[in-house]
Amino acid sequence: MLDDELCYRAVGSRDSRFDGIFYSGVTSTGIYCRPSCPARTPKRENIRFYRSAAEAQSAGFRACRRCRPDTTPGSPEWNVRADVTARAMRLIADGVVDREGVHGLADRLGYSERQLHRSLVDEVGAGPLRLARSQRSHTARTLLETTTLPITEIAFAAGFASVRQFNDTMREVYGSTPTALRTRAAKVAGKSRTGGRAEDIAVCQGPAGTVQLRLAHRRPADILGLLQFLAVRAVPGVEEVVGTTYRRSVSLPHGPAVVELTPATGWVHAVIRLTDPRDLTAAVARCRRVFDLDADPGAVDAVLGSDPALRPLVEATPGTLLPGTVDGHELAIRGVLGQQVSVAAARTIAGRLVVAHGKPLDAPVGTVTHTFPHVDELASVDPATFPMPRSRQRTLHEVAARLADGRVRLDPGADRDAAERELQEIPGIGPWTSSYVRMRALGDPDVFLPTDxxxxxxxxxxxxxxxxxxxxxxxxxxxxxxxxxxxxxxxxxxxxxxx
CATH class of the missing domain: 1.10.286 (GTP Cyclohydrolase I; Chain A, domain 1)
Structure with missing residues (x-):
């Protein structure tokens, strides 16, 4: 539950650590803001606090045009928690409601639609449809401001059922029509090119065929350290790190994409080349996961720094992040490849799998030429062709088969305990591999590998x-x-x- 007095103090001090954790609605203006909004602090009697942007919108508030509350980092609570609400929030962020509806979301979680709705309303103040609608409006705004797609195409790409629903939602959430939002973004972009402050723009104009935007995160954040971790393990043909830019292919529901992530001060610049604009929501969610952008590094450092053994490391490198993945299936395959071999050897073997079974991109970018092999493909080939010892050939084939037919689930809404248990039932998968997959594929912040x-x-x-x-x-x-x-x-x- 939110402590109203604590929230008001955070708003008064414009504390950015609370951005994405709660939102403030101002009754005298009818808008809602992030806690760090630079506007004058409202009177205490004129402010209300909400657990999600969707809850604020349900209460009749529209998004502040100055602080852009829809572009804040996500709540770190959903990364830490493993209950049904947290799993639902991770799936909604990945766009499951837009693709499969509320029924599909509930089915993935093993709950009835009514149970799921009640749980989400109790926890975040809005049901799955309202949460997805709020996310849809943000996706639409991003497409309006960063692409030249016709407005009608944007409506359906963002997941709206009709243009009328799209127009009504945008007016409700942002107090503007889609055309007005696009026009205003063009003016702001022009101002930044003629001496305005580019850092005030939450999203940036991009060339045709790409979407460019800024992904916010909390500070401190050692993104350069995370980049080093990913660079050492980058799979040839699928990933590369050039300077401070991480580039890789991503298999999305409607086609492949290539994403580029470059850290800046307080945000990460993302360039996303999509096959289909309907995949923007999923692409952004996966970019945020791989860079751990919804983490609360301050809370992590406070606990780890209290141990004298770790304190010097925490002080030397504040804001250490947990490298995630864009695809749990890929991480599981790579986990098997890394058994009993060096990181360099695992990288080489993965590169050979990519050449043999990955899908070539129609438009390669840099050295990114393929998508990582799909588990359906790996499950259908003779395991004797895998470039590894026979025992691991069998393990890899069985992992791919169980992921392909759904016996093991590693999507953002998977139950972490069940996934680890199901992985360990596979011959050749022990505690190290299952825990490593749990940590990186499912984003569990509380995994340790004592035998490593x-x-x-x-x-x-x-x-x-x-x-x-x-x-x-x-x-x-x-x-x-x-x-x-x-x-x-x-x-x-x-x-x-x-x-």
Missing amino acids: LGVKHGMQALGLEPAPNAVAEHSQRWRPWRSYALMHVWAAATNASAT
Whole structure:
């Protein structure tokens, strides 16, 4: 539950740490804002607080044109929690309601539509349709401001059932027609090119065929450290890191895409080349997951920094992030490839799989030429053709088969405990692989790998007992952020080997 007095103090101090955690509606103006909105702080009697943008919209407020509350980072709560509400929020962010409806969302979660609606209203103040509608309006606004697509095409690409519904929603949420939003964005972009402040623009104009936008995150955030982690593991043909830009292919519901992510101050510049504009919502959600952009690094550092062993690392590298993935199936396959081999060897094997079974892109970008092989393809081929020992050939084939037929689920709404249990039922999958997949594919912030060789070396570098039982016991003080602690421990091992 929101503490109104705490929320009002956050609004009064314009504290950006609360952006995306709650929203404030001002009754005297009829608008809702993010806590860090630079506008004059409203009187206490004129302000109301809401748990989601959708709840504020349901109460009759429209989005502030100055602070753009729809572009805030997502609530970190949905990354931490593993209950049905959190799983539903992750699936809604991925666009499942737009593609499959509320029935499809409820079916994925194993709940009735009524149970799911009640849970979401109780937790975030809005049901799945209202939450999806709020997200739809943000997608539409992004397309209006960053592409030259006809407005009618944008309406359906964003997931609206009719142009009339689209127009009504945009007027309700933003207090403007779609045409007016596009015109205003063009004027602002022109102002930035003639000396205005470009950082005040939440989204940027892009060339035809691409969408460019800014993905907000909380500070501090060690995105450069995350880039280094991804660069070492980049699969040839699928990923590359050039300077400070991470580029990769992504398989989306309506076709492949190529995304480019480049860190800036307070946000990440994203360039998304889509086959179909209907995939924008899913593409943005997956970009945010791979860079952990909805995390609350301050909360993580406060816990990890309280341990004297980790404090020097936290102080040296504040805002360590957890590298995610754009596709849980891909991460599971790569987890098997990485068993009992070095990171470099796993990368080489993955590159060979891409050449043999990946789908070539119609328009390669840089060295990104293919999408990662789909599990359906890997499940249909002779496992003897996989470039690895026979036992891992069988494991890889079985993992692909169970992912393809749905016996193992690794989508954003998957139950983390069930997924780990189902993975360990596969011959050749042990606690290390299943935990690694749980951490990166499902974004679990509280995973640790006590038997990992890198953890052993990292614990020794920190002056701690490296035996697995001792490691597991010591890691309890890092809960619920053991996945982030693992990144620090691995970094300690890397630093020790370099000296």
